[in-house]
Amino acid sequence: xxxxxxxxxxxxxxxxxxxxxxQKSAQRIAFHLLKSPAGEAERLAQAILDMKQxxxxxxxxxxxxxxxxxxxxxxxxxxxxxxCIVEEPANILAIEKTRAYQxxxxxxxxxxxxxxxxxxxxxxxxxxxERLRGGEVEEIILAxxxxxxxxxxxIYLSKLLxxxxxxxxxxAMGVPIGSELDYADEVTIMKSLEGRREM
Numbered sequence: 793x794x795x796x797x798x799x800x801x802x803x804x805x806x807x808x809x810x811x812x813x814x815q816k817s818a819q820r821i822a823f824h825l826l827k828s829p830a831g832e833a834e835r836l837a838q839a840i841l842d843m844k845q846x847x848x849x850x851x852x853x854x855x856x857x858x859x860x861x862x863x864x865x866x867x868x869x870x871x872x873x874x875x876c877i878v879e880e881p882a883n884i885l886a887i888e889k890t891r892a893y894q895x896x897x898x899x900x901x902x903x904x905x906x907x908x909x910x911x912x913x914x915x916x917x918x919x920x921x922e923r924l925r926g927g928e929v930e931e932i933i934l935a936x937x938x939x940x941x942x943x944x945x946x947i948y949l950s951k952l953l954x955x956x957x958x959x960x961x962x963x964a965m966g967v968p969i970g971s972e973l974d975y976a977d978e979v980t981i982m983k984s985l986e987g988r989r990e991m
Contacts, residue, residue: 800826852923854899854916856881864897871895875923876933877949879903879942887935895933898923903941904948912948924956931959938965938983 796804800822807818825833849855850862857863864870864884874895878884879902887893900915923929932953936942950960966984967976976984 849899849901852919853897854881854901854919855884855897869894872928873930874933875920875929875931876935877920878935879937879945883935883937895931900936900945903936903945905941915945917949917952921952921956924953924958929958931961934960934962 795801803822803825804815804818807813807821808815813821825836846858847856848858848860850857850860850865852861852865855862855864859866871894874893875898876887876893876895877898877900878887879900881899884897884899887897898916898920900917900920902910902915904910904912904915924932932949934946934949936945936949946962950962953960964983964987965980966987967973967980973981
């Protein structure tokens with residue numbers, strides 16, 4: 793005898809495909825939806841369908857958007873002289889929370905990972921090169937993740953972009969505010985020393 797009615801079991805299985813959702817979380821969500829009014833489930837289903845149908849990639853920077861070009865590429869208040877390169881669209885939100893950056897973005901949609909079969913051709917680099925041809929961009933900020941793949945991607949892009957006559961910088965990395973040196977690993981401390989600045 794099955795544990796749940798077939799539609800509930802099917803929903804639980806589908807929910808388990810979502811990131812950070814295991815069996816227990818999938819069950820809680822499924823039972824919440826069962827207890828909720830039908831309209832709530834319909835609105836959720838419609839929101840998912842709308843997102844899948846209306847959201848695509850910006851033709852300029854590859855950010856997720858429902859208008860093309862996206863808000864960042866079309867905004868007259870953002871400077872076209874700086875482009876911050878990130879791995880994924882979610883990384884833009886982290887930078888935007890600081891309210892310190894007023895340039896534009898370029899999303900690679902991944903990072904170099906040869907063991908996973910991800911090389912330069914699988915990343916969105918070609919349209920980045922096209923953006924630099926206009927001569928308007930003065931600085932590229934490499935904001936890839938501080939891990940092996942992110943570092944490899946930053947090094948690759950630096951070697952590729954510097955000959956094009958654009959300034960290439962890397963975001964600083966190191967000991968986070970509020971932590972203690974005793975708990976930082978060697979690589980973090982090394983990056984902190986390398987990224988030191990005069991006070």
